[in-house]
Amino acid sequence: MRIGIIGAGALGGTFAVLLARAGHDVEVTARGASLAAIREGGIGLTGGYGEAHERVAAGEVLTQRPELVLVCTKAQDAAAAIAANAGLVDGVPVVVVQNGLEGVATAERLLPASSCMGMLSIIAANYTEPGRVRVTTTAASYLGRGDGEPDDECRRVAAVLSSAVPVIAIAGFRGAQWTKLVVNMLNAVPAIVGRSVQDVVDDRRLRRVVAASMRETVRVAVARGVRFGSLQGLGDRRLRFFARLPLWLGQLLPYFMRVRMGDVPNLGSTQQSLRRGQRTEIDYLNGAVVREAELAGMDAPVNRALTALVHEVEQAGASLPAERVVSAVRA
Ligand SMILES: NC(=O)C1=CN([C@@H]2O[C@H](COP(=O)(O)OP(=O)(O)OC[C@H]3O[C@@H](n4cnc5c(N)ncnc54)[C@H](OP(=O)(O)O)[C@@H]3O)[C@@H](O)[C@H]2O)C=CC1
Numbered sequence: 001m002r003i004g005i006i007g008a009g010a011l012g013g014t015f016a017v018l019l020a021r022a023g024h025d026v027e028v029t030a031r032g033a034s035l036a037a038i039r040e041g042g043i044g045l046t047g048g049y050g051e052a053h054e055r056v057a058a059g060e061v062l063t064q065r066p067e068l069v070l071v072c073t074k075a076q077d078a079a080a081a082i083a084a085n086a087g088l089v090d091g092v093p094v095v096v097v098q099n100g101l102e103g104v105a106t107a108e109r110l111l112p113a114s115s116c117m118g119m120l121s122i123i124a125a126n127y128t129e130p131g132r133v134r135v136t137t138t139a140a141s142y143l144g145r146g147d148g149e150p151d152d153e154c155r156r157v158a159a160v161l162s163s164a165v166p167v168i169a170i171a172g173f174r175g176a177q178w179t180k181l182v183v184n185m186l187n188a189v190p191a192i193v194g195r196s197v198q199d200v201v202d203d204r205r206l207r208r209v210v211a212a213s214m215r216e217t218v219r220v221a222v223a224r225g226v227r228f229g230s231l232q233g234l235g236d237r238r239l240r241f242f243a244r245l246p247l248w249l250g251q252l253l254p255y256f257m258r259v260r261m262g263d264v265p266n267l268g269s270t271q272q273s274l275r276r277g278q279r280t281e282i283d284y285l286n287g288a289v290v291r292e293a294e295l296a297g298m299d300a301p302v303n304r305a306l307t308a309l310v311h312e313v314e315q316a317g318a319s320l321p322a323e324r325v326v327s328a329v330r331a
């Protein structure tokens with residue numbers, strides 16, 4: 001199938017190589033040094049899916065009308081990246097591979113003639129240098145839209161993508177986005193202190209902060225009437241149970257996630273943006289929890305503090321000591 005990938009970074013690069021390896025005709029968009037490297041030497045993948053290298057067509061925008069589009073930019077770049085390709089891709093089925101709660105709605109707004117779906121990936125991919133990606137954790141990705149059962153198109157697209165990498169069409173996609181938002185509470189603290197996700201969860205004080213941000217996220221979701229979708233065995237019953245636990249016991253949740261991630265250090269996608277000197281997605285992750293809390297008439301002090309600290313690191317260009325995280329969250 002002719003597949004266009006908008007944003008060939010960590011995940012976009014991973015999917016580009018795996019889809020091309022499976023025989024699909026892949027064209028990607030990128031910019032700056034990444035685009036130059038991909039044009040010159042293709043995309044190289046190492047880690048969990050083995051060593052692979054594929055030469056794919058690349059440009060600032062797509063040039064061939066694809067039969068399927070994956071949008072793989074960070075949330076803050078999605079609208080501009082989609083708009084730049086809208087003339088060519090409106091009407092083509094689109095899968096938005098993005099953390100946070102807004103990806104599908106953004107694509108629907110900009111591509112009114114397209115059928116838009118979302119995909120939640122648990123793969124951990126690290127963009128180590130332009131045109132090079134290292135996958136530190138392999139996992140299934142979950143595709144869907146709305147609240148109900150997956151429709152025929154979601155099943156068909158999941159089957160196409162599964163020719164390269166496991167993709168499961170799921171029910172209750174909107175609730176699953178919240179489940180993934182809970183998982184993404186793994187992103188902020190490593191980004192602030194400049195350490196891997198595993199290293200942070202192994203640190204008892206920081207693990208408590210991560211657990212507190214997860215618990216707060218679940219409580220906000222419950223107040224907003226969310227029914228969590230199931231991802232990797234994590235679903236509504238377990239998360240609601242977790243939100244009622246005292247923090248010393250609730251720390252088991254980030255611990256289990258860390259065990260599942262394995263031992264190859266993963267920076268998380270937020271820290272990778274910081275290391276490239278870029279703005280992060282934090283307003284769509286912890287920042288989204290703060291906004292949702294306001295809508296529920298609640299406060300979300302842990303997520304507010306973590307969002308502010310990530311912005312501080314963005315501005316200063318240097319990570320902060322663990323004590324700053326602990327004291328900001330305690331305050
Ligand atoms: N990395 C991971 O392990 C995981 C990431 N995710 C989620 O997947 C999404 C993608 O993340 P990730 O792959 O890490 O992000 P990356 O930043 O690695 O990749 C995004 C790419 O899109 C490019 N891009 C942005 N805007 C444009 C544009 N207008 N035209 C062309 N290229 C553009 C960026 O270029 P530039 O660098 O120049 O900005 C970058 O290369 C995020 O929502 C993230 O949260 C989910 C699970 C795991």
Ligand SMILES: CC(C)(CO)C(=O)C(=O)O
Binds near residue numbers: 270
């Ligand atoms: C699952 C996880 C934490 C993998 O790194 C992720 O979604 C991210 O980095 O954004």
